[in-house]
Amino acid sequence: MSADVAARRGIPDASVARLPGYLQALTNLAERGISSVSSEELAAAAGVSSAKLRKDLSHLGSYGVRGVGYEVDRLAYEISTALGLTQDWPVAIVGMGNLGRALAAYSGFTTRGFNVIALLDRDEAIVGAPVGDRTVRPMGDLDALVRDDRLAIGVIATPADSAQDVADRLVEAGVRSILNFAPCVLDVPDDVMVRKVDMSTELQILAFHEQRRTGELDLGRTADVGEVAL
Amino acid sequence: MSADVAARRGIPDASVARLPGYLQALTNLAERGISSVSSEELAAAAGVSSAKLRKDLSHLGSYGVRGVGYEVDRLAYEISTALGLTQDWPVAIVGMGNLGRALAAYSGFTTRGFNVIALLDRDEAIVGAPVGDRTVRPMGDLDALVRDDRLAIGVIATPADSAQDVADRLVEAGVRSILNFAPCVLDVPDDVMVRKVDMSTELQILAFHEQRRTGELDLGRTADVGEVAL
DNA sequence: TAGATTGTTAATCGATTAACAATC
DNA sequence: TAGATTGTTAATCGATTAACAATC
Incomplete structure (x- = not known):
């Protein structure tokens, strides 16, 4: 081949x-x-x-x-x-809490290959407020974003308890690529791709190795103690 | 066994x-x-x-x-x-830009197993400023944090061009677990563990699959065209 | 006991690595 | 040509999966 x-x-x-x-x-x-x-x-x-x-x-x-x-x-x-980066992919960030605002301001997003076309929030109290040089839009705008602006990628920056609901709305609107920052598993159809970024997972993996490191000093002593009965 | x-x-x-x-x-x-x-x-x-x-x-x-x-x-x-979460691991966040501030405010950090004991920045103009209910500290505090507060995990939230320098200082102070949010590879000794969180990498992986998806329509036509000479 | 579900085995699958023939 | 480095092969390694004996 x-x-x-x-x-x-x-x-x-x-x-x-x-x-x-x-x-x-x-x-x-x-x-x-x-x-x-x-x-x-x-x-x-x-x-x-x-x-x-x-x-x-x-x-x-x-x-x-x-x-x-x-x-x-x-x-x-x-x-x-x-990688498909010769075109610009339209991205929407959902959830304008601390993380969402930081992501909206993050230059790495706007550089190579991606274009943040909308910031959204479920909370009507936040909709309409300015974030950077953009205005927070309501979830109801999703359909139009997919239809008119070819929105392809949704970034979920909400708390865990509303992430599934946001994912459902994204999928319903026709978004099939999701980047999930909420610490939870999303249930989506097979043809939707979800990638997850989870800081606490990463910290926990570090903790595992850090603990192993400090615990190593004791291994010589405990290794030949034999099995501990359940 | x-x-x-x-x-x-x-x-x-x-x-x-x-x-x-x-x-x-x-x-x-x-x-x-x-x-x-x-x-x-x-x-x-x-x-x-x-x-x-x-x-x-x-x-x-x-x-x-x-x-x-x-x-x-x-x-x-x-x-x-x-995972080693029965104890609390002291964490320091370095870099108080948008992302660092968002991470400092992120509740997921402070919950199970981790304790953000310090926020630091290399920029003397930011040192001393309040972030949430903490005050930004200078890099010079790292040694004392490791010695007196058993700082174990460093989170790098700086731009890419200062990340290596920050990593060097963390390692020098004795930190051996690093969570890197900067989009760059860190060069550290073998006994230092680095995990990386990179949003643009994740977006690019999504773009790859998104492109593949839209490109699939053409595959039926191009698949039997034969090999394209180099 | 009969039904259910774990813990483990063995087979499969995919990813990594070392080595080197191809070739600039 | 001689030296260097790619692209590929084959071997190794580790992870996943299916199946089922053990056992509650």
């Missing part, structure tokens, strides 16, 4: 998840005026092994030159294309 | 990453007054398969009852213990 066909078929999820990191590293190199890079160098910049990088890139096609490396601009373009 | 020993040895990373989700689902059930749950029900609540749930829990020990299920409170306690 040619690389071209591989690119059209499925790129492994694990590879897709690393492409943004490569793109970021390449953008960084370009800003520093570097025009060519080896897999070894790019892998180091992205924090992965060079074998993994080359394997990942091989799913996109063959854009390197043996003995030389990759042209930074070219590879960045190819990854952007693969 | 007994389950007890398995728990003391390594729990697979993939399992550890799912434990917070189980804990969340269990907390939810407890709040709704449900005291017993089967693997099938809990798995549905956490959004995983029941086989995966049972396999994950088996790494912790044997806390279910065959033919009955799991006691909600007991299992929540065991997972909390495994």
Whole structure:
């Protein structure tokens, strides 16, 4: 199977998840005026092994030159294309609490490939209020946003207890990609993709390893004590 | 090997990453007054398969009852213990921009298992300013925080270009667990654990699938065109 | 006991890694 | 050509899944 066909078929999820990191590293190199890079160098910049990088890139096609490396601009373009970032995706943020406001102000959103076209909130008391240079809109605007502005991605920044309701409304309006910041599992149809960002989950994973670290001192003593009866 | 020993040895990373989700689902059930749950029900609540749930829990020990299920409170306690959440971990947030302020106000941080003991910023112009009911402190306070307050986890909420510098200072002060919100790779010693939360990475992954979805209409036509020569 | 559900096994699947032939 | 580095192969590793014996 040619690389071209591989690119059209499925790129492994694990590879897709690393492409943004490569793109970021390449953008960084370009800003520093570097025009060519080896897999070894790019892998180091992205924090992965060079074998993994080359394997990942091989799913996109063959854009390197043996003995030389990759042209930074070219590879960045190819990854952007693969990720679908050559067009701007309209994004709406729902929930104008602390987090929602921070996300609305976050420049990373508005840069490459995304365009925050609306801020919404369920609470009528907040609707109409200004947030940055935008005005908070009611949930009822969702249908029009999907229809008229091709809204594709919904960001949920509400508390957990209203997240499912917001998700239902997004799906009903026709949004099929959701980024969920609320600490809860969303129930959506199979054709809707949800990705979750959860800070407390990440902290808990850190706590696990931190505890393991401090607990290690005791292991030598407890390891041969034998099993503890239930 | 007994389950007890398995728990003391390594729990697979993939399992550890799912434990917070189980804990969340269990907390939810407890709040709704449900005291017993089967693997099938809990798995549905956490959004995983029941086989995966049972396999994950088996790494912790044997806390279910065959033919009955799991006691909600007991299992929540065991997972909390495994994750190291029976103690409070002191956390410092570095970077008091939009995101840092939102994180400082985020209640999810202050609840179960974590305690935000300090907000810091590199910028002397911000140091001393109030954020919520706290005062922004200078980076120089890090050593004292680690020494006197057992600071264990550092949250980096700075722009990408100062994140590495902040990470260096955290490591120098003795912090070995870092949650990085800046969109960049951090270079740290092997014994320091970094987890990354990156919203634009998540958006880009959504864009990939969104693009694939809309591109699917063309696949029937292009699939049998044959290979495109490089 | 009969029914239900866990904990574990073994098979499958997908991802990672090392090594190297291809080739610039 | 000689040196360097890609793209790919094959081996290894770890994670997922289905099935079921153990047992409440």
